[in-house]
Amino acid sequence: MFKRLTLCMGAALISHAISAQSLTEKQETDLEQIETMLRDNPQLIGNMRQGLENFLDEQRAQQEKYTEYKDWLFDTSVHPTLGDVDARHSIVIFTDYNCPYCKRLEPSLERIIEEYPSINVINVIVPLRQREVKGIATNSTEFGLNVWANAADDYYDVHTLLMDKSGMHTADSLTAIAERTQTTQWLKSMDASKQVVQKNLEAFQALGFRGTPTIMIGEQWIPGFIQYGQIEQIAKQEFGL
Template sequence: MKKLLCAITLVTAASAITPSYLQAAPLDADQQQQVRELVRSTLVENPDILVEAINELRKRELQAQEDARKSSLESRKDQLFNTTDDPFTGNPKGKVAMVYFADYNCGFCKRQDTILEQMVKQYPDLKIIYKELPVLGETSREAAELILAAHASHPDMYQKLHHRLMSKPGGHDSASIAAAFKAEGLDAKALKKKVDNNIRTKVDNNLRLASELGIRGTPAMVFADEVLGGFTNADQLSEKIKSRLN
């Protein structure tokens, strides 16, 4: 079987480099039928060949996706890690920086959030940059815009507001969003007036950036060389951080 495949490969390669005037004439209908029957019988007798081919194709597709993602990360490094107006927690000059995309209506984000708090305490050389990614409806967008408006005038309030919004079980409505801001001494109606084109553009840019990185939902965390899509438990995330600190 291997000899047959090698022969076919050699014939194919030879035909590709042989001058056209020396190449054999195209196969006629009978010859084409014989080739089809040979290929069919070969696959029927050796079905593992097809499985191997599919596995190899999938492997190449995954590698191509990974290469494209790494290229995207490299070209968007400044957008991810070198902005001056994104909220963050942890060490501002930390050795390891991680971008966190989240939605305040996302149940998995609420679970992820407590793990990130743990990571900041456990690793003093970690910086976490927040990127609002409202993908779960109108109230997701409302909460994202309001918290960015609050951050613009009260940057020290962001962390408290973020945790307050994340601490509510289930999804938000406008009333629960307003209540979260009120609990921290801020008026949601007044903040809504401060939601300008800069804030809307910032949210749109976050959505575009996530899409370009292949992020399809929340939570998602991004290191300089890797994208973690979906919920990541404490042990897994701890290993990711430790490996980059060493």
């Protein structure tokens, strides 16, 4: 357990040092503590060095993949976007309309674009939990993408209702949302949306992400649900707000 904890601490320190280029006061303190721990337990040095080298190799590989997919991830003509599509700053989130943690995160995303109009939220939707819905020839992901591509003015209402639904979507829930928002013509399978989903999944896997939500704020990538205060703090740091 101690070995694993030490490697994680060192990896986190290196990650911050790369992005910030100079150490903060807290990082200086962390570095001193890690040095003390290693001097007291020299048998850990070799393993920790190897772990850090592996970590940095993974980071470089991930950065290469990010460069490859960056234009795609920030393409608001393809990905449904909350807030001003021309906003100066973008938070990119890999999300899923059937993910309970994505649904919990939604109020915080709504709040950040309301309180900071210079930020928008780009939804890169990946149907990790449900590809097929019994009784209907589409799913929540494709429905949302269809609306964004063909009736963008209706997207926000559709998105809100898709996220408000507790649990997994069904043919009945999707039909009810389409009828309520008058978007039933887009509740169908469309090749263009299938292609977007496929590339979203490729990017998700290439970047080594494991689940939704995964939030990209500037140079910080955060897996899993976080509270609004954390989102705001990171956004201020990354975007200079």
